[in-house]
Each structure stands twice: as structure tokens, then as C-alpha cells.
Amino acid sequence: MGAGDSQLIIDQFGAFVGKHSERLRVSLKGQVVEERPFHGLEHVLVASGGVALSSDLIQACAERGIPISFISRVGHPYARVMSSGLVGTVRTRREQLLAYLDERGVALARAFSSGKVKNQAVLLKYMAKYRKGNAPEVFEKARAAAESLEGFAERIQVVKGDSVDEVRQDILTLEGHAAKVYWEAAGELLIPETDWQGRHTRGARDLVNSALNYGYGMLYCQAERAIMLAGLDPYAGFLHADRAGKPSLVLDLVEEFRQMTVDRAVFGLVNKGVGLEVEGGLLTEESRRTIAEKVNERLETEERYEGKKHKLRTVIQSQARRVAVYVRGEGRPYRAWVGRW
Amino acid sequence: MGAGDSQLIIDQFGAFVGKHSERLRVSLKGQVVEERPFHGLEHVLVASGGVALSSDLIQACAERGIPISFISRVGHPYARVMSSGLVGTVRTRREQLLAYLDERGVALARAFSSGKVKNQAVLLKYMAKYRKGNAPEVFEKARAAAESLEGFAERIQVVKGDSVDEVRQDILTLEGHAAKVYWEAAGELLIPETDWQGRHTRGARDLVNSALNYGYGMLYCQAERAIMLAGLDPYAGFLHADRAGKPSLVLDLVEEFRQMTVDRAVFGLVNKGVGLEVEGGLLTEESRRTIAEKVNERLETEERYEGKKHKLRTVIQSQARRVAVYVRGEGRPYRAWVGRW
Numbered sequence A, B: 001m002g003a004g005d006s007q008l009i010i011d012q013f014g015a016f017v018g019k020h021s022e023r024l025r026v027s028l029k030g031q032v033v034e035e036r037p038f039h040g041l042e043h044v045l046v047a048s049g050g051v052a053l054s055s056d057l058i059q060a061c062a063e064r065g066i067p068i069s070f071i072s073r074v075g076h077p078y079a080r081v082m083s084s085g086l087v088g089t090v091r092t093r094r095e096q097l098l099a100y101l102d103e104r105g106v107a108l109a110r111a112f113s114s115g116k117v118k119n120q121a122v123l124l125k126y127m128a129k130y131r132k133g134n135a136p137e138v139f140e141k142a143r144a145a146a147e148s149l150e151g152f153a154e155r156i157q158v159v160k161g162d163s164v165d166e167v168r169q170d171i172l173t174l175e176g177h178a179a180k181v182y183w184e185a186a187g188e189l190l191i192p193e194t195d196w197q198g199r200h201t202r203g204a205r206d207l208v209n210s211a212l213n214y215g216y217g218m219l220y221c222q223a224e225r226a227i228m229l230a231g232l233d234p235y236a237g238f239l240h241a242d243r244a245g246k247p248s249l250v251l252d253l254v255e256e257f258r259q260m261t262v263d264r265a266v267f268g269l270v271n272k273g274v275g276l277e278v279e280g281g282l283l284t285e286e287s288r289r290t291i292a293e294k295v296n297e298r299l300e301t302e303e304r305y306e307g308k309k310h311k312l313r314t315v316i317q318s319q320a321r322r323v324a325v326y327v328r329g330e331g332r333p334y335r336a337w338v339g340r341w
Helices: A055-063 A091-099 A103-129 A136-157 A164-188 A207-229 A248-254 A258-271 A285-300 A312-327 B055-063 B091-099 B103-131 B136-157 B164-188 B207-229 B248-254 B258-271 B285-300 B312-327
Strands: A007-010 A015-020 A023-028 A031-037 A043-046 A052-054 A068-071 A077-083 A302-305 A308-311 B007-010 B015-020 B023-028 B031-037 B043-046 B052-054 B068-071 B077-083 B302-305 B308-311
Touching (some): A023 A055, A043 A207, A052 A055, A055 A077, A055 B052, A055 B077, A068 B055, A077 A207, A077 B055, A091 B091, A103 A164, A103 A248, A103 A258, A103 A312, A207 A258, A248 A312, A258 A285, A285 A312, A302 A312, B007 B285, B015 B055, B023 B055, B052 B055, B055 B077, B068 B207, B077 B207, B091 B103, B103 B136, B103 B164, B103 B248, B103 B312, B207 B248, B207 B258, B207 B285, B207 B312, B248 B312, B258 B285, B308 B312
Parallel strands (some): A007 A043, A015 A052, B015 B052
Antiparallel strands (some): A015 A023, A023 A031, A052 B052, A302 A308, B015 B023, B023 B031, B302 B308
């Protein structure tokens, strides 16, 4: 079962998750293997088949506003349990949809995209600093790539237009160039044994891409939860265009968090040679557990945000609220979170 | 366990709901008590505590677009499992939110409200016709009440204004007068043994109101499902104003269905003297099961809709789609469904 203070990951086949008094209780073959008070619990992630949940647990979580997310073996979030009374006021969603048509949408799309590219630069610099002594040429290449990425981020920030539909193509083109630089440079920073043929999204069968996709799936669950709790519509994004069944605002919000949560966790595991495995194109159960623990550890790590230390998980929640505040016209312009190296 | 062709009601304490091949399987103490192919299944309603669900079942339902709703002992829908990929295109919700600001919202509010009042008249006439011979004075009173209701419905249909916020109070005032007429007249049509002190919503502890509230809870689940599948936001209603956590569009859509699904089912049970019971202000498990079966039977009943016979359940789904089509400006004005007596 998963560690983490506020997120509980259920990843064992055959686990039964029930409610016992004021606690969530996980049993395996009739033996209690974990208990967790509802107080302080923020999210339950079911990451295995063959798990059973009691309706009393579902009711207890719903009443306390604790979402339960379900993720498949390849990291695809396939379902969630939401409280029927949780989704809150519609005013935020009203403004969210209107923001799509005006300069607020442009500002958000620029912020999400440039935020991602800035964090790509940060992660390259973070990984490179350990190579300065033993591999100065690797260090220099990574630094050069990071500088190039910072250039792309600046160019994204000044793309102009009246609505997000007008500027999307320009932003995505710059983002595409940046992605090429980033993934090539990241590959150079992995240990030479790594089978890295470049980034692939859905349907990837190699180890690193499978691990990234699984981690991103966890991140999507986290961002979706944050977006729902902020009263936003997960399907009405800005940078990612409307498409049926695509949670485009989730995909928007994760952009600034991909590198410092998932990429950093996965690259760290790969470079430590911890023996992640794919079998028949799928991560093994043990590998999925290792990745989930590592990503969760990252989400529990404190990072600087608005002048204070906060867990990354909390930063994601705060940033979703920032989007809501911004579209409602109540706060300062939205700024992406950028990590430190 | 529940009957019904397309909705499955899980109402037994201790039931385990799993997936077996292409079927949903319900077991009780290790014995299979029901199997249902996923094909043709449209909705799973968990109406008891102490039910366990497997993650494989949840995945199978999510992949097939079958929502799972949870309802408490007093009929309060407390949670639902939704597919992460189901909620569809955002264009409908965009138009839904814009419709709130213009004459589309006015037309919808008038239709929902007058639809309810017309169906109140229909149900009184339906119940009265069996009394014409043996109690002509009861019959006459009910007919007079029905005529009065038809008058209110006509007045609601001609309320004028530029936005729903402008007309809401006028509509609700007329609706309030109608409700008084309806519930008084309905009380006269119940058998004399009935303890009927008038209509109470939340917190009711008497039999008839508790039974109505439980039935309405089932109807809310049905309408919420229909609204989500139509791509509408359940929290952005017209007649019912925005309020945090209130699924106002669900409350709007159920108006035209309350009488012919729930009231008719509950009044029928009461008048047959089937022995519904409250204990300590709560319906007994047996009573809840009886009500759920009867309401479900009504939902499975074929009624006239757009010139053809359709199950009431299908009519609810079609009406939700009609709302979506209307706000998108693609179809004729929305008209409430009105039953026959």
C-alpha cells in the first residue's frame, strides 16, 4: 500500500478497502494491512485490479470531500468517485468558459506552456549539476539546452492575440521545438545502459516512456482532483483545445508540473538503476509500485511557492485555485509555478 | 436485488458486486444471486450500506459509459462513479451557461415549471377517475383542482422577461400557489387511514413524505445521469438558481417527471395499503425496497413521447438531450413532457 501523508495508494491485488469507525481500513485476505484516519486524507488512488471497496467507505469519502481515483496499468485514469454535492458553484465555470473567448484565455495558455518549458530548463540544470565534475561536456551540453529552452519560454510569453484560438498554433509550434531540445538533452543525462529512443506518449512499450506515462497518469488524477475542488470544468481547457472526452484543462494544468514531479522521479529511478521492468510491453506490478511511490514522494516534497515552503501536492491545488480566481477576475494574473534546480 | 431492464438496483446489505467475463455479477455470502450482461445495462444504483464493489467492475462500467450512483437511506444521492473520459464536449456546457443570460433561459424555466404543474393536473385527474362512481364529491373536487392547476400552468407559460433572473420570482410564486392546490387535493385522494399532514421536503419523518423523498432521490440519480450523458453541467440550472453544491439543472429537469414517476408510484402503494413502514423516522429496509421497485417499474413503463411509445427512463434521457440541443440552437424550443391520465 502507498505511503504519503495525504494520498493513499491502493496497489495490491485482492485488497479490500472499507470503513472502520473514523478510519479507512485496508485488508488483505482478512488481515488488516493499513489503517488511515479520514482526517488528513485528501485523495485515494486505486492503482490495481482486483481491489474491492465498500459503499460505506465511498459514502464516508464523499461526505468528507475525498475523491477516489482509479488508474489502469498503463497509467490511464479510467474513473473517479465524486461526491454528488461537491462540485460547487457554477460561477467559476461560467467565467472559465467566457475566458476562452478573451485575453484571459491567451494569458493562461501562455502561462501553462511557458511554465512547462521553464521547468524543462530547470530539470536539465538540476540533473546536469551532478555531472559538472565527472562529465563536463555533458554538463555543458545540458546547460546550453537549458538556455535554449529559456529562450523558447520567453518567446511563448510574448505571443500576442485576442483569443486563445488565435494564438494556439504559434504557442504549440514553439513548444514543439522546445520539446525536441528537452527530450534529446534529457536522454544524454540518462545512464548509457538506458534504452531511450525519444519520447512516445500513448502506446509506448519501452521502459522509460512507459514509466513516464504511468507517472503522468498519477499526475492527471491529482490535477483533476484539484480542478474539480476549485470548481472548474476539467474539460474546458485553453492551451489544449476542446475535444470530446479530452480533459483539456487537466492537460493544461499538469504542464508546469510534469518535469518536477514525474520526469524527475522517473529519471532518478532510471539513473539509480533500480531495475524497473517491462514484460510484454507493460510495466510489472513491482515497477508500477516503485514508480507510484517515487512520484508520490515527489508530490509530498516541499518546494518554494509564493515565498513559503509547500508540498508539491498543495502547490497543484493552489494553482488550480489560482486559475479559478483569475478567471473570476478576483486576483492577479495567473503565473506558472517554476521549480528550483 | 432490483428488477428493471436497464437499471440494476443493489439493495441488499452484504452484497458483493463484481465483474465476471462480460457480465456484472452480484453475490451474497459467496453465492451468486444475480448476473446481468453489461450490454443493455444503463445504470447501477447502490441503495444499501454494506455493499462492496470491485475495481474491475468499476472499470468495466466506466469503459461502457454505465454510471454507478449511490443513494442513502433517506434518498439522498451521495456519490457517483463517472468515467474519466465520458463527460464529452464542452460546447454544450458553454452554450448552457450563455443561455442563462438570455431568452433561452426564460423559455427553459417556463417549460420546466409549467410542465410540473401540468403533470400535477394530470395525476389528479388520473387518480380521480377511479373515484367518479363511488365518491363523486371527491372526484369533483379533484377535477376542480386540476382545472385550477391548468390555469396556473398557462400563466407560467406567459411570464415575460429578458433573462431567467428577471422572471424567476414570478414563476416561483405561481408554482407555489399551484403546489398548495396540488398537495391538498392529492391528500384528499389518499385512503383515509393515511397520516398526511401536507408536503415536507428534507427532514420529513412521516411515511408519505419519507417515501416521496426516497423516490425523488432515485429520480435525481436518473436525471443526473441523463444530464451528464447529454454533456450538460448538472450544477447550472435555470429555474433553480445557482447555489454552491446544488445540482440545479437536475432539480429543473425532474420537475416534469416528479408526479408521473414518484408521486404516482407512492400514492399507488399507499392506497393499496401495502404496509410501508417508518421506524424512528426512517423507512425500513423492506419499505425502501418496495418503493424502489415501484418507482423503477414506473421508469420502465412505456408512455407516449413525440408520437411514439417510450419507457419513461428513455423519455428522461431524451428530454436532457433536448435541453442540450435547444441551448446549442440546433432544435425546436424545449417543451416539457406531459403524461396522460
